[in-house]
Amino acid sequence: MSTHQDFLLSVEALSVSFDGFKAVDDVSLYVEPNEIRVIIGPNGAGKTTVLDLICGKTRATSGSIRFRDKELTRMSENGIVEAGVGRKFQNPSIYDDLTVFENLEISYPRGRSVLGALLFRRDRAVRERIEEIAETIFLADQLAERAEYLSHGQKQWLEIGMLLIQDPELLMLDEPVAGMSVSERRKTAELLNKIIVGRSVLVIEHDMKFVEDIAHRVTVLHQGKVLSEGSMEHVKTDPKVVEVYLGH
Numbered sequence: 229m230s231t232h233q234d235f236l237l238s239v240e241a242l243s244v245s246f247d248g249f250k251a252v253d254d255v256s257l258y259v260e261p262n263e264i265r266v267i268i269g270p271n272g273a274g275k276t277t278v279l280d281l282i283c284g285k286t287r288a289t290s291g292s293i294r295f296r297d298k299e300l301t302r303m304s305e306n307g308i309v310e311a312g313v314g315r316k317f318q319n320p321s322i323y324d325d326l327t328v329f330e331n332l333e334i335s336y337p338r339g340r341s342v343l344g345a346l347l348f349r350r351d352r353a354v355r356e357r358i359e360e361i362a363e364t365i366f367l368a369d370q371l372a373e374r375a376e377y378l379s380h381g382q383k384q385w386l387e388i389g390m391l392l393i394q395d396p397e398l399l400m401l402d403e404p405v406a407g408m409s410v411s412e413r414r415k416t417a418e419l420l421n422k423i424i425v426g427r428s429v430l431v432i433e434h435d436m437k438f439v440e441d442i443a444h445r446v447t448v449l450h451q452g453k454v455l456s457e458g459s460m461e462h463v464k465t466d467p468k469v470v471e472v473y474l475g476h
């Protein structure tokens with residue numbers, strides 16, 4: 229009972245079927261506060277579907293997803309975002325014709341009261357928060373630049389920034405370094421290690437060098453099931469994992 233509460237996210241016996249095909253089959257995984265968990269596995273293993281289930285985009289056939297004291301399987305997508313779960317998809321959904329500053333600004337969570345007397349202070353707080361986030365995502369010098377002129381890697385960081393500004397307790401990223409240069413990958417690893425103070429990160433990734441750089445624990449999925457789990461060192465040498473995934 230007490231250990232149960234030590235986890236930020238508890239996925240238990242989670243399954244989803246599409247026309248009788250079990251894309252996710254009895255998956256359990258537990259993510260601790262301040263943990264970077266990486267999900268790896270061959271194409272079609274069910275990795276993206278697990279993230280879809282957690283963020284409410286896909287509905288579970290059975291099982292449970294506890295986030296702090298909330299059961300996410302019964303909540304709307306918006307409710308799940310408000311509860312503190314942020315999700316980045318593979319393709320950045322930034323606004324090309326807006327600046328970096330404006331992209332971050334529109335992502336800033338607005339409070340309920342917009343009293344005139346508070347406006348000035350709020351604006352300043354917003355600006356400071358945007359500058360702080362821009363620093364974190366290596367875009368402090370690009371605040372006035374239109375997003376369309378950013379490099380591929382910078383666009384990915386901007387989208388991570390747009391999630392960070394909402395201060396999610398769980399941040400989920402689907403292949404964040406796909407298409408990035410080696411130096412951008414290194415900086416992204418640095419970024420993730422920086423942002424886990426007060427939050428956990430759940431990442432899907434194929435780049436094993438990057439996984440080694442960031443993962444506290446690794447969960448290997450295969451045909452919708454958990455094949456192996458543990459440190460990178462552990463899963464890397466697990467014969468089952470070598471056979472279906474890393475041996476190729």
Ligand SMILES: Nc1ncnc2c1ncn2[C@@H]1O[C@H](COP(=O)(O)OP(=O)(O)OP(=O)(O)O)[C@@H](O)[C@H]1O
Nearest residue numbers: 246247250251269270271272273274275276277278
């Ligand atoms: N909405 C859906 N309807 C029908 N089948 C689906 C749906 N979503 C996923 N699937 C199937 O579920 C399986 C798991 O897909 P998923 O995208 O989760 O795998 P993945 O591990 O993320 O793979 P990849 O590494 O290729 O992204 C696949 O066979 C896929 O075709």
